[in-house]
Amino acid sequence: MTTNEHPEQRKGSDPGRPDDEPPGRRPHGDPAEQTGWLDAETADHLLDARPGAPHDDERVAGLARLLASAVEEADSRPGSRNTERLVLEAFRDAHGAGRTPARSRHPRARWRRASRPTKVLVGSIAAVSLLSGVAIAATTGTLPGPFHSGRGTPGESRSASASSPSPRTSGAAGAGRPAPAPSATAPADSGQAPTHPATPGASTVAQPGLKGLCTSYLRASRRGEHVDSTAQRRLDAAAGGSADVASYCARLTADQTSGQTSGHGKPATATPSASPGTATPQSPAPHASRPATPAVAAGPTTGHGRA
Amino acid sequence: MGRAQGTRRGATDETAFAAALAQARAGDEAAFARVYRTVNPRLVGYLRGLVGNDADDVASETWHDVVRALGDFRGDGPAFRAWTATIARNRALDHLRRSNVRPRTTELVDTAKDSPADQDSERLALESLSTAHALSLIAELPRDQAEAVLLRVVLGLDAPMAAQVLGKQPGAVRTAAHRGLKRLAERMRRPGGTEEK
Structure with missing residues (x-):
């Protein structure tokens, strides 16, 4: 692939790099001779950072230090x-x-973000019940009372609309639970989401x-x-x-x-059905399972961390 | 082989990480922050071997994917690092296609602020080799070698997992990693045969 990209070609980018030496100045011309001490087994030890690695050879120890430094260097650069x-x-x-804070914040946030039609709808319901309250009051002759309850309606329908998402949040026990909110919207996205190496051509990604x-x-x-x-x-x-x-x-x-x-309008059905119904939750999954599944399968054999 | 992670990261680290990961998957933001802070620097380190100075940006994109798909992830700490590395790799390849550049044409050593000035003695240069430039040295290897070494060393993946991330046979990845180490060893050598300090 890019093996033609020799580091030497990029040397110019960093004049301060310490190993910036012309190949001719090397003491031995033959790389194999230079690195003959680095056999496959030693290399594997270094890559694994196995404690028993034979570091008695100073050259191996130097390479081990270099690798350890790389890890330290990575860790020393926290992101922004x-x-x-x-x-x-x-x-x-x-x-x-x-x-909990997020949860108590969300209903209101949702309401704020609610689309105009929804607000109109809720408002209409409020108005209708208000009017019907008036009508009832008019017929029953108890005007003030219904007015109160009538005024309470928007609040109620509002809290109703707010509470309908809350089962999602409160029932967080299920692993799939948190997913619906983003996933219901993400299908087009995550369908091809993290782009398999298998589909490199697709730049629609x-x-x-x-x-x-x-x-x-x-x-x-x-x-x-x-x-x-x-x-x-x-x-x-x-x-x-x-x-x-x-x-x-x-x-x-x-x-x-x-x-x-x-989902508020058609209570509850929209959201839950979205998760099993659409391919969305699964769509990241194949991708997710790709590294994850073999990894899990590898778990027993390699027993990292758990064993 | 599985001990590899335990040695470089420490067994207790790995246990704590697994716990944080489980909490994060259950929606604990503080735990997720710990996961992020643990993995992100290493992920960026790996990405530097792919996209050079754009590593931070690509890592950021990667985490947005990770966040969305976290509920679908199953596995332990090493599996999680392999999973994020796979996503990161795909993102990086997308990024390279999008920006239509050859891989890593950008200047890799953005730690120049840490590097000794030109006139500084070789002693300083050698010291810096063991610190600030170690990652750059690896990142500048031919890409297949850089990826193999970075996945194995920086992300602490074992050989099969690294192969999984790269979509290659473990043998091929092993060979690439070995070649990378050999090349590093060559480059470490000083004119007088001095090793990296």
Whole structure:
């Protein structure tokens, strides 16, 4: 694949690199002679970082130190705070179930995000019951009372709409539970989501994750911040221009919201049926199971960590 | 072989990580944050071998996928690292296709701030070799070798898991990793036969 890319070709990028030596200055011309001490077994030991690795050879010990340093170097570079926050927010969106604060926050947030038709619908119900309250009051002659209950209706229907998603959150025990919210909206995305190596040609795979990116984008722009450049590029491409990203994302996430709120209209059926019915929850799964399943299968044999 | 993870990360680390992972899957954000902070630096380290300086961005994309699919994940700590590495790899390949660049054409050593100035002595250079540049040295190997070594060493995957991530036969991955180590060994050698300090 890229084996023609010799490190030497890239040397120019880093003048300060210490090993920047012309090959001719090497003491031995024959690489095999130089690394003859590094047999397959020793290499495997180094790669495994096995404690019993024969480090008595200074050259092996040096290589072992180099590898250990690489791990340390990786660990010493924590990602940016901003990226971490966006990732955690994405987690919260997808798995907010277990968190009480998130849960108490969500119904209201949903209401706020509820699409106009839903608000109109709820309002209409309120108005109708208000009017019928008036009518009843008029017929029964107890005007003030019904008015009260009538006024209470919007609140009730509101809390009803708020409570209908809450079983989702409260019943978090099921593993599939947290999924419906994002998954109900993600089908197009995650269908091809993390793109198998098997389908390298498909560049339509720009799709996956767009919803999540949009969520992050909208949240960031609300704060006057920006998403990282890769995310921005993908959104630009998806929206057909950076000017259209905001509206594109609004639409994409609105689909999600209306999809959820329609669940209120047809109580409960929409959301639960979404999980087994659509291919969505499964769609990440094949991908997920690919590394996971063999890994699990490998578990007993290799017994990492568990044994 | 399975002991590999236990040695580089410590058995207790691995146990704690598995616990955090389980909590995260149950929706515990604090636990997920621990998982993220543990795995992300290593994931970025691996991605540097694929996409150079875009590693952080690609890792960020990866985590958005991970978050969405976490409910479907089954497995332990090493399996989780392999799983995220697979997603990251796919993301990286997407990224390379999208940006239509040859792999890793960007300048890899963005730790230049840590690198000794040109006029500094070789002593400093040798010291830096063992610290700031170790990851870059590996990342700059030919890509198949870089990937194999990074998966095995930085993400702590055993050979079969690394092969799984790469979609190759374990033997091929083993060969690539060995070649990578040999090349590293060659590059470590100093003119006077001095080894990395």
